[in-house]
Amino acid sequence: MARAVVITGPSGVGKGTLIRSLCERLPELELAVSATTRQPRPGETDGEDYWFLSAAQFDARVRAGAFVEHADYAGARYGTLRSELESRMAAGIPVVLEIEVQGARQVRESMPAVLQVFIAPPSLDALRARLVGRGTDDPEQVEARLRTAEEELAAQDEFARVVVNDRLEDAVTELVEVVRPATGTL
Numbered sequence: 001m002a003r004a005v006v007i008t009g010p011s012g013v014g015k016g017t018l019i020r021s022l023c024e025r026l027p028e029l030e031l032a033v034s035a036t037t038r039q040p041r042p043g044e045t046d047g048e049d050y051w052f053l054s055a056a057q058f059d060a061r062v063r064a065g066a067f068v069e070h071a072d073y074a075g076a077r078y079g080t081l082r083s084e085l086e087s088r089m090a091a092g093i094p095v096v097l098e099i100e101v102q103g104a105r106q107v108r109e110s111m112p113a114v115l116q117v118f119i120a121p122p123s124l125d126a127l128r129a130r131l132v133g134r135g136t137d138d139p140e141q142v143e144a145r146l147r148t149a150e151e152e153l154a155a156q157d158e159f160a161r162v163v164v165n166d167r168l169e170d171a172v173t174e175l176v177e178v179v180r181p182a183t184g185t186l
Ligand code: 5GP
Pocket: 009, 010, 011, 015, 034, 035, 038, 069, 070, 071, 073, 078, 079, 080, 098, 099, 100, 101, 102, 103, 104
């Protein structure tokens, strides 16, 4: 089995926070840095949080077949570069992908052995409160992300495992137990 895991679920559900804790608990794991055409948020660094690309740069990489998966999301483009996966997977380093649902579906097609975990909010209201509370998106963005979230939540049954992020510590514990066998980190 490929030593990789996809973590998906709606924006604002806490995927980033959960993955940071997951990587602390399973230090062998490495997070693939995605490419995006959205603007960097304050404090985000190119090559660490994302590879920030122009639309033309992104298109060129799509044409060159450089992406494992890519998707349009809330007015921007996002994708996982093969270069983020291949060298790590060849070296046996387990990789985490933090991606939205359309991208997760593409990975399911191309790499069916990769474990996919859907992170769900306790409720849509809780998700709205988190998206508003983190203050990273303007009101229009919050609404766009919530509309997409409803579709994403409807798709959760497609995923092998669903972890509800209600109490963070409980969700981290559950996620570690779900991911550990799939990464060979025993
Ligand atoms: P944000 O703009 O909040 O950083 O990310 C928006 C959404 O895009 C989140 O659900 C995030 O998980 C997803 N995302 C981040 N990187 C990728 C990627 O490489 N591919 C896909 N398909 N989605 C991504």
